[in-house]
Amino acid sequence: MLISVHGMKKDEEHGGSNPYQCSDKTSVLQEARVFNETPVNVKRSTHVLTKILYLLNQGETLGTKEATDVFFAMTKLFQSNDIILRRLVYLGIKELCSVAEDTIIVTSSLTKDMTGREDQYRASAIRALCRITDASMLQAVERYMKQAMVDRTSGVSSAALVSCRHIAQHSPDVVKRWVAEVQEAVHSDNVMVQYHGLGMLYQIRKSDKLAVTKMVSKLISSGMRSPYAICLLIRIVAKLIAEEESSAGERSHLMEFLESMLRHKSEMVVYEAANAVVALSAATTTTTTTTTSRDLVTAISVLQLFLSSPKPTLRFAAVRTLGKVAMTQPAAVTACNLDLENLLQDVNRSIATLAITTLLKTGSEGSIDRLMRSIAAFLNDISDEFKIVVVEALRSLALQYPRKQALLMGQLADMLRNEGGLAYKEAIASTIITIIEDNPDAKEKGLDHLCEFIEDCEHTTLAVRILHLLGKEGPRTSRPARYIRFIYNRVILENAAVRAAAVSVLARFGAQCPDLLPNILVLLQRCMLDTEDEVRDRSTYYHAVLSTRDPAIIARCILNPPMYSLSSLERALLSYLSSDTTKAFDASCVPAAPPPAASASLSSAASSITAAISGPEDVTSAVPALQQEKRSVSMHDKYAERLAAIPAFAGLGPLFKSSAPVELTESETEYVVRCVKHTFLGHIILQFDCTNTLNDQLLEDVSVVVEEDGSNWQILQTLPCASLPYSCPGTCYVLLAIPEDIMSTTGTFTACLKFQVRDCDPITGEPETEDGYGDDYTLEDIEISVSDHVSAAQRSNFAAAWEELGPGSELEDTFALTSLSSLAEAVTQVTNFLGMQPCDRSEKVPDGKNSHTLYLAGTYRGGQSVLVRAKLALSDGVAMQLTVRSTDPAVSEVIASAVG
Amino acid sequence: MGLFDKLAFSLGLKKREANILVVGLDNAGKSTVLNHFKPEDQRTSDVVPTVGYNVEKFKTKSVGLTAFDMSGQARYRNLWEAYYQDCQGIIFVVDSSERLRLVVAKEELDIMLEHPLIKPRRLPILFLANKMDLRDAISSVKVSAALGLDRLTDKPWHITACNAVTGDGLHEGIDWLSQMIKDAVDKNAQKL
């Protein structure tokens, strides 16, 4: 036995078992000439056609010419009445019809087959025919399709109905004319025909709520034989209930039907009904509960019965559905706990896994220990994919029961040590990291596990990520020294990316732990002999910085290095090179990179590699999603490029910050105007994106006129948009000079859209008049606030940065935020108002606390860094003590006064 | 030539199978003609316009024929040529009651005769002046003149008036064609 299996495997490897393996496209297309032989060479043609189909299914593609040639050659095979060959021809038609031209050539041949006597041909011919028939050809086949739908042979009728659904995608109106035949099919005695008939009927009726309701109530009262059709009906009914548009009376009638289906004799129907009830109960809100708790209990008890069914599919379906319920209503599933525990022994490991993850959600704190033991028992038997499911379950369990974290951590560490792919290991590591972040008490234990893991970790990205976490958390633990060995081992043992990351981490320890500094300097010195440039560069750099023993320099270069937006830096350098290079390059006006945001689950390996290269970035910060970061970076670039292309805006310097678009009009008005504020060192550009939604108007010479209440702001220039045709967006600009006095750089502007209107023909869009008439349109006010002058910045070590700025520029004030009722709300409000970046995870307010400190970092327009510490306390609203430090006292003052 | 080939060839001779192409304008009656050649129990009662093409098989006295019944509608006529390669004879059907469209038929005929796959071959062509029962129908001689058949000298051809619905005249035509094909096959056999 063993030998034969072995032999087979060998065969596969050598392609010996598959005669089509080695076919290549060109030679097969040559061989296709055999199709032209007269009389047809059935045997050879069958073989060659199979080869072609094999190639196409392997992903090979044919050009239009190639496909058309093969297609026409293939049509000659209709001469033969060999059944196998003919059916291969049908397959060939279906495969090639999307590429080949003039495929209608086979229309008559196919209609002949579908109406002919050979039942073996008919269904397949219909399916092929519907693929080559486009809307313009439908007329020619309509009659046959209608006949076929009500054919006595069930296979033919099903094929016609299913084809009909495909046709409905491009010609819904034609298909609607066939409703009589479809209806007849719904009353067929054949289970499949009835099912396909209902599918088609629903497709036709779908867009008409009333018709669907009618259809459903008719079918409910007349009853259907086919369990497949009933399952579909259940889904339609569930959808009707969920949409909640029907009256309460109708809904309860429909619910009754679902309920009655829970007692149907077919298991498939019963499962479908139970699944529908369960899904509805999860979706409906408490106010409009349509599913009563009684229904839910019945549905769950039906599923519970399935749990002990001898059929694995039923057990699987039931446990999967129960698992879903357990996510939202764990209490409802507890009744099944005993049966679920029995499933832990199930020979089908997928069922066992789903059972355990369900149990992890429904089980009480007391049962966790027991569950852990059973997990350990079968973990080795299941695939990574399911292991990840288990890890996810453990993660939520850990967050739910903090007291069990030690136990869970131990389990996770065991799992980390065992076999598994990258995704699985990442899931475990990030679960451990989540626990560490959630619970400071678990930190040291968790770090120990991770240290042990990286001693033997083959995944570069994961090792880098863990090292980075060590660099962040390690120096602040009670005994930082113990981690050094693990980190330095990386320098000795690992690949270049990991070595480089390890060097950066060593430097962080050196920067924060004075006792360790001498030793670290020695280690860095050794790293300077590395074979890799990057590793040598980093160690040399960090060694030099640390050797200064100047806390300010160390903080600036290691703990909180500047993090420029690379594309902006590139642009700034380019424009510097093309200007007067005798002056030093001024980096202060290069905008900082938006806060990086690898999500906690480390979705992309790429992000952590870049993080590894750029070293000290805070990879673990879980704030905004990665995608958003990418978008905002590219938005900034896009804006910068677009503005740089406008001559009037040359010489403003690099773009510092762009606001999110602000709507200046209500939605669905005649004109839609959106404003984006672009901040430069001394100017603000207001960009107005306008859309004209009137199809009988052409707007010309469109501009936005703004006026400020005070008189601090100077409007330097207004760039109109020459013409604004219907639904083609256009843009106009206003350039403002920011007032010298830093204390009056905020303001409110009224805005008004001014333009010339020319009436035009709504259809052609051609203007009907020569001259337009002037008109205007009032817009919402525009606010320029302090956040327009500040961009969020990253500080991976807030305390160090705070110390570095020192108390010299410090300003402090106390505020009462009476309108707010929670700390979390205050955190969001203050953060958004100042436009700064929360540091040290201080945006997360722990539950049940009544005071909290928020740390914010930002960069002011001129490049000055600003830090804010906001101590928040609940007291009749929220009380806030705000402390601001900055490299520039004036900036401190602006920020502090902005809040008041 | 080896023994096996000879054997196969003589077997082929016994069977005398050939492909023919049936062309002509739409509504000329091509499908109706072929329908008539089928055994009585296999005929369809209603003939509909052909889309693309259809294969029909039937036997005559001397050969078994596989006929490619092409669609005559203008937008499909360009598809005829895909089947020129391997036909041994052509039937060109004309609606003799539609005088105005005879010009179009002639044009299509000329294009076909100039085609590189047709031009050099001595393919027998049977012209059927169909629908002779209709009051407007003109004689086969006039059809022949309208198509300019007197100038068609490099191919054997024959014209016959017929009624595809009743079958009148069809057998005379198909007998001529199958005899031509049989002769050609036999002559080829002798050459070997």
Ligand SMILES: Nc1nc2c(ncn2[C@@H]2O[C@H](COP(=O)(O)OP(=O)(O)OP(=O)(O)O)[C@@H](O)[C@H]2O)c(=O)[nH]1
């Ligand atoms: N009166 C009369 N009608 C005929 C005769 N032959 C064919 N028809 C009719 O002419 C119509 C067209 O015949 P078809 O055989 O479909 O014509 P076709 O050449 O195949 O047309 P396409 O497939 O569109 O190229 C049908 O309604 C036939 O009944 C004939 O000899 N006399």
Ligand SMILES: [Mg+2]
């Ligand atoms: Mg026809």
